[in-house]
Amino acid sequence: MARAWHLKSRPSGMPTNDNFELKDVELPELADGQLRVRNRWLSVDPYMRGRMNDVKSYVPAFQVGEPMDGGAVGEVVDSKAEGFQAGDLVQHMSGWRDEAVVAARTAQKLPDLGAPPERFLGVLGVTGITAYFGLLDAARAKEGDIVFVSAAAGAVGSVVVQVAKAKGMKVIASAGGAEKCDFVRSLGVDEVIDYKSQPILKGLAAAAPDGIDVYFDNVGGDHLDAALALARNNARFAICGMIEGYNTGQPTSLRFAMRIISARIAIKGFIVFDYFPRMAEFYAEMAPWMANGTVKSRETIVDGLENTADAFLGLFEGANTGKMLVRL
Amino acid sequence: MARAWHLKSRPSGMPTNDNFELKDVELPELADGQLRVRNRWLSVDPYMRGRMNDVKSYVPAFQVGEPMDGGAVGEVVDSKAEGFQAGDLVQHMSGWRDEAVVAARTAQKLPDLGAPPERFLGVLGVTGITAYFGLLDAARAKEGDIVFVSAAAGAVGSVVVQVAKAKGMKVIASAGGAEKCDFVRSLGVDEVIDYKSQPILKGLAAAAPDGIDVYFDNVGGDHLDAALALARNNARFAICGMIEGYNTGQPTSLRFAMRIISARIAIKGFIVFDYFPRMAEFYAEMAPWMANGTVKSRETIVDGLENTADAFLGLFEGANTGKMLVRL
Numbered sequence: 001m002a003r004a005w006h007l008k009s010r011p012s013g014m015p016t017n018d019n020f021e022l023k024d025v026e027l028p029e030l031a032d033g034q035l036r037v038r039n040r041w042l043s044v045d046p047y048m049r050g051r052m053n054d055v056k057s058y059v060p061a062f063q064v065g066e067p068m069d070g071g072a073v074g075e076v077v078d079s080k081a082e083g084f085q086a087g088d089l090v091q092h093m094s095g096w097r098d099e100a101v102v103a104a105r106t107a108q109k110l111p112d113l114g115a116p117p118e119r120f121l122g123v124l125g126v127t128g129i130t131a132y133f134g135l136l137d138a139a140r141a142k143e144g145d146i147v148f149v150s151a152a153a154g155a156v157g158s159v160v161v162q163v164a165k166a167k168g169m170k171v172i173a174s175a176g177g178a179e180k181c182d183f184v185r186s187l188g189v190d191e192v193i194d195y196k197s198q199p200i201l202k203g204l205a206a207a208a209p210d211g212i213d214v215y216f217d218n219v220g221g222d223h224l225d226a227a228l229a230l231a232r233n234n235a236r237f238a239i240c241g242m243i244e245g246y247n248t249g250q251p252t253s254l255r256f257a258m259r260i261i262s263a264r265i266a267i268k269g270f271i272v273f274d275y276f277p278r279m280a281e282f283y284a285e286m287a288p289w290m291a292n293g294t295v296k297s298r299e300t301i302v303d304g305l306e307n308t309a310d311a312f313l314g315l316f317e318g319a320n321t322g323k324m325l326v327r328l
Numbered sequence: 329m330a331r332a333w334h335l336k337s338r339p340s341g342m343p344t345n346d347n348f349e350l351k352d353v354e355l356p357e358l359a360d361g362q363l364r365v366r367n368r369w370l371s372v373d374p375y376m377r378g379r380m381n382d383v384k385s386y387v388p389a390f391q392v393g394e395p396m397d398g399g400a401v402g403e404v405v406d407s408k409a410e411g412f413q414a415g416d417l418v419q420h421m422s423g424w425r426d427e428a429v430v431a432a433r434t435a436q437k438l439p440d441l442g443a444p445p446e447r448f449l450g451v452l453g454v455t456g457i458t459a460y461f462g463l464l465d466a467a468r469a470k471e472g473d474i475v476f477v478s479a480a481a482g483a484v485g486s487v488v489v490q491v492a493k494a495k496g497m498k499v500i501a502s503a504g505g506a507e508k509c510d511f512v513r514s515l516g517v518d519e520v521i522d523y524k525s526q527p528i529l530k531g532l533a534a535a536a537p538d539g540i541d542v543y544f545d546n547v548g549g550d551h552l553d554a555a556l557a558l559a560r561n562n563a564r565f566a567i568c569g570m571i572e573g574y575n576t577g578q579p580t581s582l583r584f585a586m587r588i589i590s591a592r593i594a595i596k597g598f599i600v601f602d603y604f605p606r607m608a609e610f611y612a613e614m615a616p617w618m619a620n621g622t623v624k625s626r627e628t629i630v631d632g633l634e635n636t637a638d639a640f641l642g643l644f645e646g647a648n649t650g651k652m653l654v655r656l
Binding site: 050057058220224239240241242245251252253254255257258259260261262263264265266267268269270271274 | 593
């Protein structure tokens, strides 16, 4: 018997514990090509909020009454698939549970990069790939650019900051509260704005008197509007997330939308999946950066499967610094 | 003695006749390198509304108490510049007046394309260049794309429609009112939406059941939001104008901003000036299209210098079909 989190009901607005239920599930017999995996680490991510709505999007919606899923790292305990054996550590998408039967073709053995397994849910996983390609491909950021990163104490933001510094950019970052700002400062940013202590527009205008060339958006709303206001000519925005709007359902209100025209801004939304074919390129730069300390990993770890929903809900209250993980 | 329109006061919100004043001006003696030009045609354009505000942008603001300027076509009546002589027709930026002394380096003799002179303020001028490069470069529209064009009965929009059809795209257009919709239909669009008879989102959802690949934005606001809602994966938006917001000063409210991420939308603001170096490329395609009737010109003509401010104000009330021009 395994235990898996189920979507009990769809939230309107901010989700609560009542929307989730941890229930026993029967695991099927292992068929050919399948693995039984005992999860060690679960990923909870802001994008999962979108999956709680009944909306067609780039990932299927969670279904009411059904188990949820998401990124996870686990240990193979039984294998009927060639190339996998008990003891292998794998990354897969059957998270939100303690044990799963997984099609081997949807699981990847963790590459031997000398990093602890949970890193593959963070800096060396989807989080890192999002940061790396969002900055360098979607925003086409390059040496010498002035880069503004929002939610810079978060999982993706904290990697964006470090990649940008490694590539010789000037980095201005926002984070909420003194403690997170201290953390972001420790990553080597040039300027940090505490958006809880002042309006972000005012903070950005002071931190970027010459404007910005690049904006990496994790927040949307007022942050996006401030970036529009301060954009220099031919600025490039990578739109990665808009956590400010995930729960409110409020429209995004932009006072500076017309600067898209006058400053010839290029805005690019992106989804990390589209970059999976370029994983090798990512590992080739990120693995040495991790090894030599250019890029550091920071995690907020919650223990116990039963606390997974709380860990997820914490993402919307700023409970995490760096990547939020659940350790089983 | 010449007569020139002056900015009398800055508007807040919708401009009125009180913001403008037609006054006599003394013309200076002609110096070396200068031309005296008698204007025949004046251009009034929505972007001039932005110049009435005291805001630094890509063109200098009009100054209170000073003459205004803008695109014009006129006849050289006196020349102290090599290569120009009386009788030459030139295009220049000293509009909003009947006669001007112009630096010859800022004037272009009209190329001999067999077109009437006023065409160089429209389809063969800034209007046409805006439509052509906005669609093909900023939005990277290509054969087979489903293209949505807003304000398609306007100066730029009506050219976008025709270029898109000439390039083998499917074109969905919006215009305000039955008469304008009939005009847009006469340009060969596949679907036309009367945004005055129904919400644009509803109209676009019906006209584009498979979504859109490209949006050419002249309007902003609800039109932009509807385009976000209907965008297919990897859709490209060229942001040319946002006339809906020029006078209201209201923020742009977007309910579908998050689709920038899920549909991986690329949004590009652009300014026509940036394409002036590529004018030859534009003429090479547009001149034959004009000659063989692939692209037709439509103008709304107002007679008399004294009616220039009215012609300009009419732009914000939908008074024009095609390019609004003043004939002197």
